[in-house]
Amino acid sequence: MSTPAIELKNITKTFGSITANKNICLTVNSGEILSLLGENGSGKTTLMNMLSGIYYPDAGQIFIDGKEAVIKSPKDAFDYKIGMIHQHFKLVDIFTAAENIVLGLKEDGKYNIKDVEKKVSEISARYGFDINPSKKIYEMSVSEKQTVEIIKVLYKGADILILDEPTAVLTPQETQKLFAVLRKMKEDGKAIVIITHKLHEVLDISDRVSVLRKGEYIGTLNTAETNEAELTEMMVGKKVSLDINRTEPENCEDRLTVQGLTCLNSDGVKVLDDISFTARSGEILGIAGIAGSGQKELLEAIAGLQKYDSGSIVYNDPKTGSAVNLKSKTPYQIKELGVRLSFVPEDRLGMGLVGNMDITDNMMLRSYRKGRGVFLKRSAPRELAKNIVKDLEVVTPGISTPVRRLSGGNVQKVLVGREISLSPTVLMTAYAVRGLDINSSYLIYNLLNSQKQKGVAVIFVGEDLDVLLELCDRILVLSSGTVSGIVDAKAATKEELGRLMTKNSKGGADNEQ
Amino acid sequence: MLFTIAQFIKAAIIQGIPLLFGATGEIITEKSGNLNLGIPGIMYVGGISGIIGGYLYEHGNDNPVPILCILISLACSLMGSALMSLIYAFLTQTLKANQNVTGLALTTFGIGLGNFFGGSLLKFFGETGSISLLSTGLAYKKALPFADKLGLFGDTFLSFGFLAYLAIIIAIVSSLFLSRTRAGLNLRAIGENPATADAAGINITKYKYLSTIAGGMIAGLGGLYFVMDYTAGAWTNNGFGDRGWLAIAIVIFALWKPKSAIWSSFIFGGLYIICVYIPGLSSSAKEIIKMLPYLVTILVLIFISAKKKKEHQPPASLGLSYFREDR
Numbered sequence: 093m094s095t096p097a098i099e100l101k102n103i104t105k106t107f108g109s110i111t112a113n114k115n116i117c118l119t120v121n122s123g124e125i126l127s128l129l130g131e132n133g134s135g136k137t138t139l140m141n142m143l144s145g146i147y148y149p150d151a152g153q154i155f156i157d158g159k160e161a162v163i164k165s166p167k168d169a170f171d172y173k174i175g176m177i178h179q180h181f182k183l184v185d186i187f188t189a190a191e192n193i194v195l196g197l198k199e200d201g202k203y204n205i206k207d208v209e210k211k212v213s214e215i216s217a218r219y220g221f222d223i224n225p226s227k228k229i230y231e232m233s234v235s236e237k238q239t240v241e242i243i244k245v246l247y248k249g250a251d252i253l254i255l256d257e258p259t260a261v262l263t264p265q266e267t268q269k270l271f272a273v274l275r276k277m278k279e280d281g282k283a284i285v286i287i288t289h290k291l292h293e294v295l296d297i298s299d300r301v302s303v304l305r306k307g308e309y310i311g312t313l314n315t316a317e318t319n320e321a322e323l324t325e326m327m328v329g330k331k332v333s334l335d336i337n338r339t340e341p342e343n344c345e346d347r348l349t350v351q352g353l354t355c356l357n358s359d360g361v362k363v364l365d366d367i368s369f370t371a372r373s374g375e376i377l378g379i380a381g382i383a384g385s386g387q388k389e390l391l392e393a394i395a396g397l398q399k400y401d402s403g404s405i406v407y408n409d410p411k412t413g414s415a416v417n418l419k420s421k422t423p424y425q426i427k428e429l430g431v432r433l434s435f436v437p438e439d440r441l442g443m444g445l446v447g448n449m450d451i452t453d454n455m456m457l458r459s460y461r462k463g464r465g466v467f468l469k470r471s472a473p474r475e476l477a478k479n480i481v482k483d484l485e486v487v488t489p490g491i492s493t494p495v496r497r498l499s500g501g502n503v504q505k506v507l508v509g510r511e512i513s514l515s516p517t518v519l520m521t522a523y524a525v526r527g528l529d530i531n532s533s534y535l536i537y538n539l540l541n542s543q544k545q546k547g548v549a550v551i552f553v554g555e556d557l558d559v560l561l562e563l564c565d566r567i568l569v570l571s572s573g574t575v576s577g578i579v580d581a582k583a584a585t586k587e588e589l590g591r592l593m594t595k596n597s598k599g600g601a602d603n604e605q
Numbered sequence: 606m607l608f609t610i611a612q613f614i615k616a617a618i619i620q621g622i623p624l625l626f627g628a629t630g631e632i633i634t635e636k637s638g639n640l641n642l643g644i645p646g647i648m649y650v651g652g653i654s655g656i657i658g659g660y661l662y663e664h665g666n667d668n669p670v671p672i673l674c675i676l677i678s679l680a681c682s683l684m685g686s687a688l689m690s691l692i693y694a695f696l697t698q699t700l701k702a703n704q705n706v707t708g709l710a711l712t713t714f715g716i717g718l719g720n721f722f723g724g725s726l727l728k729f730f731g732e733t734g735s736i737s738l739l740s741t742g743l744a745y746k747k748a749l750p751f752a753d754k755l756g757l758f759g760d761t762f763l764s765f766g767f768l769a770y771l772a773i774i775i776a777i778v779s780s781l782f783l784s785r786t787r788a789g790l791n792l793r794a795i796g797e798n799p800a801t802a803d804a805a806g807i808n809i810t811k812y813k814y815l816s817t818i819a820g821g822m823i824a825g826l827g828g829l830y831f832v833m834d835y836t837a838g839a840w841t842n843n844g845f846g847d848r849g850w851l852a853i854a855i856v857i858f859a860l861w862k863p864k865s866a867i868w869s870s871f872i873f874g875g876l877y878i879i880c881v882y883i884p885g886l887s888s889s890a891k892e893i894i895k896m897l898p899y900l901v902t903i904l905v906l907i908f909i910s911a912k913k914k915k916e917h918q919p920p921a922s923l924g925l926s927y928f929r930e931d932r
Contacts, residue, residue: 182801196805203787
């Protein structure tokens with residue numbers, strides 16, 4: 093083999109105390125497609141961002157065509173003919189495709205958009221893109237926008253293309269079209285890296301596959317010589333014991349019954365598709381899945397924040413024994429119905445707490461309707477704030493410190509503390525330990541366990557499979573908005589979860605354009 | 606009747622010119638995403654700086670040369686408004702101050718500055734009376750040489766000083782700049798989506814500074830036109846009135862297009878003085894009619910908001926500070 097187009101040697105990148113990439117070595121050759129496979133948070137995107145100039149590695153070397161390269165900015169990356177297509181498109185909505193493509197370029201000669209459009213059409217014809225260069229971005233479908241992004245890097249003359257989860261937003265037909273284009277680019281001698289966690293796509297498109305896990309390089313295989321099972325095992329790894337206490341569920345009754353829940357997003361794509369499950373009291377129900385499989389929408393639908401198109405969510409009141417339908421109720425109406433629902437959202441300082449307000453004021457977000465007349469009652473929330481700081485060992489200068497000044501773990505303690513103080517019957521948490529250190533994480537696990545013992549139905553959306561397996565009683569696996577399985581956490585294995593998470597390959601087959 | 610209409614058109618154009626300068630300047634600024642509400646103040650400063658420059662030259666000379674009168678006051682005016690917009694750019698861009706607050710503060714400051722020097726400039730030189738720059742005023746008011754040979758047409762459309770034509774030329778050039786040049790494309794991208802522009806390697810700080818300063822200098826010329834041509838070199842405190850706000854209203858009315866700002870300015874100029882041409886109006890009725898331009902602006906805002914046509918919306922990141930994301 094000749095000199096590889098890209099060679100990464102011992103690349104390490106840390107963010108604060110978190111190591112996102114550790115001693116990673118990787119090669120990509122011209123005229124081949126390499127899949128970079130890994131779970132969420134395994135460091136795939138971080139690694140590629142170092143090639144595209146967004147991050148700079150803390151240690152290690154990058155070689156482009158055999159020569160050591162220093163890439164400090166996206167501009168440096170262009171100079172090395174590296175182009176990255178990000179998951180979130182960077183396009184100006186009211187500009188045409190051609191205007192977006194030529195934006196920021198310092199080409200010689202007079203600026204004439206007609207010439208640009210002609211050149212864009214030439215590139216389209218060469219690789220088989222289907223695009224109208226004078227169409228405005230806001231009139232385009234997601235797949236057309238992605239095409240514009242790809243042409244943008246080709247127009248700049250990129251020889252190395254990096255695509256970050258390019259199929260996440262595409263229908264299977266669009267995916268096949270994209271793959272056809274990628275194969276043509278490969279024949280043209282381009283080096284292509286495609287970041288993905290969809291196994292069948294890896295097997296379909298790539299020549300070789302490199303696997304990352306938790307920031308570490310696991311290995312590289314020839315796609316032709318491997319299979320899904322082997323790749324899954326490399327991706328999820330061996331089970332790690334965490335010693336989380338798990339008590340047997342007691343006095344389980346059905347608390348929350350979700351039936352056939354279906355929910356479309358603004359593009360008309362099904363983000364939740366016929367979801368059915370039951371959350372039981374005295375039990376922790378885990379929800380696993382690749383990021384963006386519908387976890388957020390599911391929790392928000394239950395909390396009354398997300399409208400859904402069909403299906404039902406029924407709450408069984410433990411006091412009266414009656415069933416309450418939560419369909420098209422606002423969070424306030426849900427509370428008025430006597431449903432004690434607590435929600436610890438993923439976006440702590442966006443949806444959960446107000447960063448600029450202090451701990452007491454944040455407690456009042458749940459009790460601001462209490463008090464006489466126009467005046468608020470502040471004494472009870474202040475007491476609550478004091479208790480939370482004491483019981484959950486929140487590190488803060490005082491209860492009148494704005495919560496945005498607290499560290500991530502302490503913010504989470506304040507939020508969980510407030511939600512638990514309402515003595516809920518259903519407690520939903522989304523990524524409750526994300527970004528928390530070990531001690532804070534265990535504190536949260538213990539809190540959830542004690543809620544479970546009190547007979548609360550706990551729903552725990554998580555990303556770390558080891559935690560899900562040790563903390564939860566049952567695990568529901570979401571895949572592309574559908575339930576791909578509900579397993580017993582005591583009997584399930586990581587491989588099984590990994591397979592279920594990546595099982596559903598239909599992407600968004602029901603949402604043809 | 607024809608004569609009255611011609612008089613009205615002429616008056617509308619004269620009223621419209623300062624508005625056109627202000628509106629073009631504000632459009633150039635807003636295209637970069639900077640909502641400079643300091644424009645009314647900057648126009649005051651553009652006027653008073655021109656007056657100061659003109660005064661210093663004219664009163665030191667017994668026989669002022671017309672071309673020097675113009676050049677000196679013009680340079681002073683441009684410097685004054687450039688400095689004001691530099692303050693705005695520095696505060697909002699480098700220090701990331703809130704754009705609305707900064708702009709409103711600059712307007713208050715600019716009006717105060719104008720009135721302060723307008724009221725006390727003569728006292729500094731031990732004179733009394735009010736500022737009146739006869740030579741400079743005359744130089745600015747000089748009409749095209751053939752205007753008086755063309756009868757009513759010449760009087761209606763060609764009898765203005767050179768700044769009036771400059772206003773129209775600047776508006777047209779700005780329009781071409783925004784639609785036909787790379788720099789214009791880059792500037793519009795910054796106002797729409799700075800993160801995308803940043804990723805495309807465009808120097809956002811440079812563009813925002815330059816467009817804000819250039820826009821302020823253009824707007825300042827509106828103030829200069831008012832004091833030199835409209836009032837012929839005389840300053841009266843608060844004489845410029847609320848024309849700066851009208852200019853900002855025109856930006857909306859013209860849907861952020863400099864070319865449309867030309868006719869919009871003349872319509873607004875006409876609405877501003879139409880009460881004088883309607884006979885038999887009581888003074889309160891006149892005030893109500895003077896309100897028309899603002900009413901029209903509100904209607905336009907309602908209309909474009911309801912229609913939601915993407916091209917008619919303000920630049921998407923107007924008024925927002927841009928922070929580069931570093932996750």
